[in-house]
Amino acid sequence: MVTYALPQEIRGLVFDMDLTLYRNEAYYNSQVGNQVALLAADLGWTVDRLQGELAQWEDNFRRENGGRKPSFGNTLLGALGYPIARSVELRRRAIRPEDYLDEDLRLRGALKLLASRFRLVLVTNNPSDVAVRTLAVLGVSDLFPRIIGLEESGHSKPHPAAFDLAYQYLGVPPPTVVSVGDRFPVDLEVPLARGSGGILVEAMEDVYALPELLGGEGKS
Ligand SMILES: [Mg+2]
Structure with a gap:
C-alpha cells in the first residue's frame, strides 16, 4: 500500500x-478475452482475424503516441469504428463476475466499518450494471449506495467527468476525500490534483486494513 497526502479530517471515500x-x-x-470472442462471433470473423486487426491498430497507435497503450474501447473504435456506446453493450455481455468471484466476508467487514464513518461512492470504468453484479457476488451491494459507471460519466477514468460526479454525490469538500484504487494514473492522479488524498492498494490485505489506517477506532 502507498498513501498520498491523507487529510487530517476524512469525510468521504471514492472507491x-x-x-x-x-x-x-x-x-x-477474461474481460477483454470474452469481448474479443463475442465480437468475432458477431462479425462472423475468426478470433485470430479480429485479434490480428486489433493488434495491428494498437501497434500503430503505440508508435504514433510514444508507446502509450490505448484502452480496449478506444482500440475497437479506432480499428473497427466500433462506438463507445456499443462497447458498453459488449462489456455487459462479455463480463461475467459470477463465474470468477465469491463472497468476501473480510471485505464486507472492512467496508461496513468504513461506511459507518464515511460517505462511500464507487467509480468504475465498467458499466454500472456490471458493478451491481460484481458487488452482489462479493456480498457488499448494500455498502455502496451510489455507483458511477462508464455509461453515466461517458468517459473512462482518468477523465475528470467521473470524479466530478463522485464529488458532487459526496457533497463534502475535496480536501476531506480520499480516493482508493489500484492504478495511480487512473484512480489517484485527478483526486490528488483536487486536493484529496490517495491510497494505492496492492493486495486485498491493504483493503482489509483501511478501517484501522483511516482512524483506528472500531477495529474488528
Ligand atoms: Mg482498478
Whole structure:
C-alpha cells in the first residue's frame, strides 16, 4: 500500500472496483478475452482475424503516441469504428463476475466499518450494471449506495467527468476525500490534483486494513 497526502479530517471515500475490491487476474483478463470472442462471433470473423486487426491498430497507435497503450474501447473504435456506446453493450455481455468471484466476508467487514464513518461512492470504468453484479457476488451491494459507471460519466477514468460526479454525490469538500484504487494514473492522479488524498492498494490485505489506517477506532 502507498498513501498520498491523507487529510487530517476524512469525510468521504471514492472507491475503484476492478482489482481494488477483488484480486483475480483470470477474471480481469477474461474481460477483454470474452469481448474479443463475442465480437468475432458477431462479425462472423475468426478470433485470430479480429485479434490480428486489433493488434495491428494498437501497434500503430503505440508508435504514433510514444508507446502509450490505448484502452480496449478506444482500440475497437479506432480499428473497427466500433462506438463507445456499443462497447458498453459488449462489456455487459462479455463480463461475467459470477463465474470468477465469491463472497468476501473480510471485505464486507472492512467496508461496513468504513461506511459507518464515511460517505462511500464507487467509480468504475465498467458499466454500472456490471458493478451491481460484481458487488452482489462479493456480498457488499448494500455498502455502496451510489455507483458511477462508464455509461453515466461517458468517459473512462482518468477523465475528470467521473470524479466530478463522485464529488458532487459526496457533497463534502475535496480536501476531506480520499480516493482508493489500484492504478495511480487512473484512480489517484485527478483526486490528488483536487486536493484529496490517495491510497494505492496492492493486495486485498491493504483493503482489509483501511478501517484501522483511516482512524483506528472500531477495529474488528
Ligand atoms: Mg482498478
